[in-house]
Amino acid sequence: MTSRTRRAWIVAATTVLGALTGAGAGTALADAPARxxxxxxxxxxxxxxxxxxxxxxxxxxxxxxxxxxxxxxxxxxxxxxxxxxxxxxxxxxxxxxxxxxxxxxxxxxxxxxxxxxxxxxxxxxxxxxxxxxxxxxxxxxxxxxxxxxxxxxxARGASPAQLVGVAAIAGALVGAGIGLVISAIGRRGRGVWPAADEGVGTPGADRGTPGPWGDDDEVGRGPDQWRHADDLAHASTRESAAGRHAAGQGPAAGMGPP
Missing domain, CATH: 3.30.70.1130 (EIF_2_alpha)
Structure with missing residues (x-):
C-alpha cells in the first residue's frame, strides 16, 4: 500500500467515524423533550x-x-x-x-x-x-x-431530521480534518521527503524500481543513505579517471603522479 493510498484510507475512516458520531449526537438532541x-x-x-x-x-x-x-x-x-x-x-x-x-x-x-x-x-x-x-x-x-x-x-428551530443531518455533516468535516492531521503527522514521523514520496526527481523514480546503486535503492531513502550513494558515485568517477590515465589518455583530474 502506497503512502498516498494509506492517507486516503485514514481520512476516509475518520470522516465516516465523525459522521456517525455527529449523527448519534444529533439523534440524542432530537430525542430531547420539546421546549x-x-x-x-x-x-x-x-x-x-x-x-x-x-x-x-x-x-x-x-x-x-x-x-x-x-x-x-x-x-x-x-x-x-x-x-x-x-x-x-x-x-x-x-x-x-x-x-x-x-x-x-x-x-x-x-x-x-x-x-x-x-x-x-x-x-x-x-x-x-x-x-x-x-x-x-x-x-x-x-x-x-x-x-x-x-x-x-x-423553541427548537430545526426538525429532528434536519438536526441529525446537520450534526452528521459537522461530524464528517471534523473527522476529515482529524484524518488529514494524523496523515501529516505520520509522514513527518517517518521522515519522508515530499519529492521522494511522490517519486519526483529521484533515481529510480518509478516506485519499486531499483536505482543505479542496486536493488536496495528505493524511493524514500534517508539523508544518510543518499550521502553513502554519493560517496559511491565519487569513487566510481575516480576509478574511471584512473583507468583512462593508465590507458595513456593523460593525467586524470585531481590525480598526482603514480
Whole structure:
C-alpha cells in the first residue's frame, strides 16, 4: 500500500467515524423533550398627565436608553422565574426567563420558556403581572405599557431530521480534518521527503524500481543513505579517471603522479 493510498484510507475512516458520531449526537438532541417559548414586548413610557414640557424632557431621557436597559434588567430578574415555577408547581429549573432591551426603541422583549405551550403562556402571564408592577414603581415617573404578547411556540428551530443531518455533516468535516492531521503527522514521523514520496526527481523514480546503486535503492531513502550513494558515485568517477590515465589518455583530474 502506497503512502498516498494509506492517507486516503485514514481520512476516509475518520470522516465516516465523525459522521456517525455527529449523527448519534444529533439523534440524542432530537430525542430531547420539546421546549416552548412565550414572548411579550412591553414599552417604557412617561406617565400620563405630565405637562407637555416635562413629557418632552422625559422622552429625551428615554432616547438615551438607560431607563430601558434598567427595565430589561428588572424583567430578567430570576425571582420572577422562581415565582412562576411555584405558581405552576414545577421545578424552578423548568422555567427559563430572559429579557432584553430592543436597540433604538423604548421596548423590552420578555421571553419565558417551559416544557409545554400552556405552562409557557401561564408563566409569562405571572412574570408580567409581578415584574411590570415592580418596574413601574422603580422607574417612576416612567410606567410600563404592554405592547404585544406572542403565544407559545416551539423553541427548537430545526426538525429532528434536519438536526441529525446537520450534526452528521459537522461530524464528517471534523473527522476529515482529524484524518488529514494524523496523515501529516505520520509522514513527518517517518521522515519522508515530499519529492521522494511522490517519486519526483529521484533515481529510480518509478516506485519499486531499483536505482543505479542496486536493488536496495528505493524511493524514500534517508539523508544518510543518499550521502553513502554519493560517496559511491565519487569513487566510481575516480576509478574511471584512473583507468583512462593508465590507458595513456593523460593525467586524470585531481590525480598526482603514480
Amino acid at each position: 416552548y417559548a412565550s414572548t411579550a414586548t412591553v414599552a417604557v413610557v412617561p406617565a400620563a398627565g405630565l405637562p407637555d414640557d416635562l413629557a418632552a424632557d422625559f422622552w429625551q431621557v428615554l432616547s438615551e436608553e438607560q431607563v430601558v436597559r434598567t427595565a430589561a434588567t428588572i424583567y430578567g430578574s430570576e425571582q420572577w422565574a422562581v415565582e412562576a415555577a411555584r405558581a405552576l408547581d414545577v421545578p424552578t429549573t423548568e422555567v427559563v426567563l430572559s429579557a432584553s432591551a430592543l436597540v433604538d426603541t423604548t421596548l423590552v422583549e420578555v421571553t419565558v420558556e417551559t416544557g409545554s405551550a400552556a405552562s409557557s403562556d401561564a408563566a409569562l402571564a405571572t412574570v408580567l403581572g409581578s415584574a411590570s408592577t415592580s418596574a413601574s414603581t422603580i422607574l417612576a415617573p416612567f410606567v410600563i405599557s404592554e405592547a404585544a404578547v406572542r403565544p407559545a411556540e416551539t
